[in-house]
Amino acid sequence: MSFSSRLKELRLRSGKSLQEVADVVGASKAHLWELEAGRSKNPSFDLLKKLSDYFKVSVSTLIGEDPDDTRDTNDEQLMVLFRQIKELGPEDRELLEKIIQHQKMKKSDGAKT
Secondary structure, three states: OOHHHHHHHHHHHHOOOHHHHHHHHOOOHHHHHHHHHOOOOOOOHHHHHHHHHHHOOOHHHHHOOOHHHOOOHHHHHHHHHHHHHHOOOHHHHHHHHHHHHHHHHHHHHHHHO
8 A cells, every 4th residue: 555545545544624634733734735736755763753643553554564464475574674674783784785795796797797
């Protein structure tokens, strides 16, 4: 589900109007309408945080990046890897970066032959 659909669903489930939500989060009604319609992209993190607090969901759930909400196992595996990488020190992260670059080069070299 897209961010715009999720935002609209959360608002409708809460029984709030665009104006009510806009007043609470400090945005214009028009801007929220454009976000819900998918016409405005990339809202500020500040606005995302205010919306997630208002609807009592995480920012990752609001934007559709919650690993518990995904149905794609590849995406879930990537989120698990990301969490594991966050726990590593700088040297280990650098090593992983080199491994990734090496694998990407191997893949692109194989595509050329």
